[in-house]
Each structure stands twice: as structure tokens, then as C-alpha cells.
Amino acid sequence: MKLRLPFRRRTVPAAAGPVWTQPGHFRRGDEVVGRNGFIGTVAYVTDDNRIGVGSPGWKMGPAPIGDVDMVRHAANCSPCQADHARRQAEEQLREANYQDRWSIEERNVYDAVMADMRLTTGSAPGGPCPSNGTRYAFGPNSPVREWMRTEFDGHMVDSESPSLSLGRIWDPLDWLRIEREHAGDGLSIVPWGDLPWATIRRAYAYLQETGLTVVLDADLEMALLDDGTVGVEVWPSHMNVEGVVPDEIEQQVNTILGSTPEDYPHSALIWPSRPDRPGTDYTAPYRRSTYNHTMWLWA
Numbered sequence: 001m002k003l004r005l006p007f008r009r010r011t012v013p014a015a016a017g018p019v020w021t022q023p024g025h026f027r028r029g030d031e032v033v034g035r036n037g038f039i040g041t042v043a044y045v046t047d048d049n050r051i052g053v054g055s056p057g058w059k060m061g062p063a064p065i066g067d068v069d070m071v072r073h074a075a076n077c078s079p080c081q082a083d084h085a086r087r088q089a090e091e092q093l094r095e096a097n098y099q100d101r102w103s104i105e106e107r108n109v110y111d112a113v114m115a116d117m118r119l120t121t122g123s124a125p126g127g128p129c130p131s132n133g134t135r136y137a138f139g140p141n142s143p144v145r146e147w148m149r150t151e152f153d154g155h156m157v158d159s160e161s162p163s164l165s166l167g168r169i170w171d172p173l174d175w176l177r178i179e180r181e182h183a184g185d186g187l188s189i190v191p192w193g194d195l196p197w198a199t200i201r202r203a204y205a206y207l208q209e210t211g212l213t214v215v216l217d218a219d220l221e222m223a224l225l226d227d228g229t230v231g232v233e234v235w236p237s238h239m240n241v242e243g244v245v246p247d248e249i250e251q252q253v254n255t256i257l258g259s260t261p262e263d264y265p266h267s268a269l270i271w272p273s274r275p276d277r278p279g280t281d282y283t284a285p286y287r288r289s290t291y292n293h294t295m296w297l298w299a
């Protein structure tokens with residue numbers, strides 16, 4: 001007599017935890033929001049509940065966000081929206097505490113300068129980050145050093161840094177000339193992370209000599225000077241070259257910066273020749289394309 005094993009019904013175990021962690025909660029095409037406020041569209045959800053989010057403007061295709069818990073629905077889902085509001089409030093509190101590191105005077109001057117900012121439009125020839133051309137200029141009532149207007153007006157974009165950042169610059173400015181001309185006048189360059197500016201400067205100068213357009217992506221941190229005027233600490237986080245970088249040039253830059261974690265125990269990443277995917281078809285395979293940029297990241 002054959003022993004028949006009882007048929008086990010294949011059931012999905014009861015999902016525990018909040019609704020946004022339950023399998024199937026997010027579907028392709030849903031609009032979601034991250035903790036930092038970015039909004040995107042769900043491109044895929046894997047069987048193990050990891051999520052990728054895309055946006056039509058992102059040339060790299062969808063970003064693999066990680067666990068679905070990282071995002072919440074932006075609309076049409078009350079539990080997600082309520083929890084997003086809760087996380088935003090938490091974030092604001094954290095930011096408020098972070099802001100305590102600056103004096104009231106510094107923060108007041110900063111607020112006044114930011115309120116005085118003027119919107120300009122301009123293009124960013126050679127810049128690696130496509131944008132709608134929106135840029136800012138210092139307003140007439142801001143006590144910034146005069147050279148800062150000459151160098152930065154029309155180049156500043158919104159910064160995501162929760163610091164006293166006057167703006168972020170990713171236009172291809174000539175930072176070495178700016179440093180030469182203004183280093184004694186309220187300017188210092190202090191890279192994110194542990195990689196010294198002297199090292200980055202060498203790589204940057206080398207790339208300039210090759211004739212490539214090199215871009216430093218930097219935050220402009222307000223520095224309140226002793227005379228009450230505003231100077232700047234430039235905080236570069238990475239360096240880009242748009243277009244194809246010949247191998248030997250890339251290698252030389254890697255050698256200067258140090259391409260292994262042993263050389264620099266920070267998160268220095270060489271990200272050569274970023275691949276692209278055509279259009280917004282996230283299922284299309286990666287390919288090298290005319291949009292192809294090389295990034296050296298040290299922060």
C-alpha cells in the first residue's frame with residue numbers, strides 16, 4: 001500500500017509588518033516617494049521584495065532602491081502617505097538639531113542671503129548633469145565677496161546639503177584659476193571625505209591639460225568672515241568628464257587619486273564610462289552611448 005503524503009497547500013505565509021512591506025503592495029508604475037523627498041515611478045519589484053525606481057529624466061534608468069521599505073506611495077494610499085508625513089517630520093527634527101552647529105548669527109545671515117537669491121536661467125555647456133537650465137545668482141543685498149558674484153552668479157543650482165549651502169555648482173568652472181585669484185579673499189576648498197584637495201587638484205589639472213572638459217561637483221558652504229561679509233568654503237564631492245575618456249588618461253587620473261581602498265580608505269570609486277540605456281525603456285540592455293561620462297567620486 002502506498003502511503004500518500006498529505007497534500008500541502010502552497011500558501012503565502014501571512015505577511016507581517018506594515019502594509020508597504022507586504023508583497024505586491026507596490027506595482028510597476030506606482031508613484032513613490034523616498035525619505036529624502038525624491039519622487040519616482042516604480043520600474044520593478046523583485047520576488048524578494050526589492051524595488052527599482054525610475055524617472056523619465058534619469059538617463060541611467062531605474063535606480064535599484066533596495067528594500068521596498070525605503071519608499072512609500074506618494075498618492076492613493078493612506079498608510080503610506082501618513083507614514084511618509086511622519087518620516088518627514090522626523091527628518092525636519094534631525095535637520096533642526098544638525099543646524100545647531102551654526103551660530104544664530106550665521107544662520108540669520110545665511111537665511112537673508114538665501115532669501116535674496118535671484119533666479120536666472122542659463123545653459124550649462126559641457127556640464128554632465130542635464131537640467132532645465134535653472135540657475136541662481138546672489139541678490140543685490142547679500143554681503144558676499146564681490147568676486148563670488150563674478151564667478152558663481154548664473155552657475156548655482158539648488159543644493160541638497162542640509163548645511164549652510166549657498167548652492168551647488170556642476171557647471172564647468174575653472175576652479176584652479178578661481179583658487180589662484182581668490183584664495184586669500186574668503187575662499188577655501190575642502191573636499192568631502194579624506195582625499196586631500198592637493199591630490200584632487202593634481203588630477204583636475206592633469207585632465208584640464210589633456211583638453212577634456214572637467215567638472216567639479218561642489219557645494220558652496222557659507223563662511224561668515226570676520227568683517228561680517230560672506231565668503232565660501234567649496235566642498236567638492238566628485239569630478240566628471242563628459243564624453244569618452246581615453247583609457248590612458250583615465251588610468252593616469254586613477255593613479256593620481258589612488259584607485260584602491262588601501263590607498264584611500266574612503267569610498268573612492270572610479271566609475272568609468274557609465275553605460276546608458278536608450279530612452280526610458282528600462283528593460284533594454286545597457287550599451288555605451290554618446291552620453292557617456294566618467295566620474296571619480298571620493299565622498
Ligand SMILES: [Zn+2]
Pocket residue numbers: 019020025072073077079080081
Ligand atoms: Zn502604499
